[in-house]
Amino acid sequence: MSNKIILHLDMNSYFASVEQQANPFLRGKAVGVCAYLSPGGCVIASSREAKSKGIKTGCTAAEALKLDPAVVLVENEPAKYRSTTEKIFKILGQYTDRLEPYSIDEAFLDLTDQPSLKLQPGRRANWAKSIKQAEKIGLELAGRIKNEVGEWLSASVGISWTKFLAKFASDIGPKGGLFLITPSNLEDCLKGRELIDAWGIGQGMAVRLAGFGVNNLLELKNSDKNKIRRVLGRYGYYLWANVNGLEIGAVSSGARAPKSVGHSYCLPRKTADLKYLTAVMYKLCEKTGRRLRGLDREAGSMNVGWSYAREGGYFRSFKTKEKMFTTAEIYRQAGGLLENHPPVLPVRMLAVSVGALAPVSAQMSLFENNLSVKELSRALDRINDKYGEYTVVKGAMFGLENQAKDRIGFRKSVGIN
Ligand SMILES: [Mg+2]
Known part of the structure; x- marks a missing residue:
């Protein structure tokens, strides 16, 4: 094992807690934060109290009211969550410059070089001592978030020697508490855990693993890595390495820029x-494109797909031959999937995200004169910034002004299956 010390911090019931923090009247109550308030609107986050009534992400407002007639449904306010996240990440940044924000409510901290941990390279015995020190930092962080950002905000902290295990620790540990995964408790932590409990394993991959006799995470750890690699390729090996505590892709230093941007949307009516x-897909591409251009990045990979109303879904991740910058370039990839694989069952949610972000190149694209199209895209964004969203829209977006409003996609909404 490496002797890194990685801390993962995950805010609990984040949007709902921020709402409860802002409005004390909501505290202790079942709260559902909705994409928008209409009977078909989806709950995108529910408070602890709402979760205990069975109100989960993806429930419609009508279903939530059925589960608990007293539930308070509020419309989401992304600006509020973002400003709270900024305050939280500012605190985290005081402990290391190796901070990697993972989503609006999660971040990794590489504490290996933290002076107070006194970790000496290559000294494994030291690691066990240092992790006690890291535990103190974890508790301090959670405490400072309560004191300095809001007493209703609760963080779960996981600490281990890889990002995967730190995240797994915060997932399986007590909500609002701290959990360590060390070499001595790793197998106990994996024992009997379902494959889909692990970060990176979707339903589809779980089925493929079960296909050759791997039914839980401990079995995955103890499986034959060469066989996994042969049957499931590099991604299978990556999953095997994760549960074996091998880091593939360390916490990037000082990387505050997101690795991907995207949007997802719960449809008000399930339809094929x-x-x-x-039209919805186009709008998601437009919103993704605006964020991409706002970061002054172009993208080289695409995640796109949809979830069906009943179960399952269709998701694809691929590298794109051409870099994407304009909405048209993003839509060419995402919309193509829809056109070539039209859903036959009613769809509940659509998601698009682009990754492999890199500084904008001045390269000429095969399809169009990139520079002028890039300039045009930027100009349209500026007009929309000045006069409000959707002043200038493509035909496909007309009539959708109230749908796919500003929102923050949780990364989990797009995964490799
Ligand atoms: Mg969370």
Whole structure:
């Protein structure tokens, strides 16, 4: 094992807690934060109290009210969550400059070089001592978030020697508490855990693993890595390495820039209507493109897909031959999937994200004169910034002004299956 010390911090019931923090009247109550307030609107985050009533992400407002007639439904306010996140990440940044924000409510901290840990390279015995020190930092962080950002905010902290294990620790540990995964308790932590409990394993991959006799995370750890690599390729090996505590891709230093940007949208009515789905997809691409251009980045990979109303979904991740910058370039990839694989079942949620972000190149694209299109895209963004969203829109977006509003996609909404 490496002797790194990685801390993962995950805010609990984040959007709902921020709402409860802002409005004391909501504290202790079942709260559902909705994409928008209409009977078909989706709950995108529920408070601890709402979760205990069975109100989960993805429930419609009508379903939530059925589960608990007293539930308070509020419309989401992304600006509020972002400003709270900024305050939280500012505190985290005081402990290390190796801070990697992972999503709006999660971040990794590489504490290996933290002076107070006194970790000497290559000294494994030292690691066990240092992790006690890291535990103190974890508790301090959670305490400072309560004191300095809001007493209703609760963080779960996981500490281990890889990012995967630190995140797994915060997932399986007590909510609002701290949990360590060390070499001595690793197997106990994996024992009997379902494959899909692990970060990076979707339903589809779980089925493929089960196909050759791997039914839980401990079995994955103890499986034959060469066989996994042969049957499931590099991604299978990556999953095997994760549960074996081998880090593939360390916490990037000082990387505050996101690795991917994207949007997802819960449809107000579940449908397989291709025309409608295409229009929503276009809008998601437009919003993704605006964020991409706002970061002054172009993208080289695409995650796109949809979840069906009943179960399962269709998701694809791929590298794109051409870099994407304009909405048209993003839509060419995402919309293509819809056109080539039109959903036959009603769809509940659509998601698009782009990754492999890199500084914008001045390269000419095969499809169009990039520079002028880039300039045009930037100009349209500026007009929209000045006069409000959707002043200038493409035909496909007309009539959708109230749908796919500003929102923050949790990364989990797009995964490799
Ligand atoms: Mg969370």
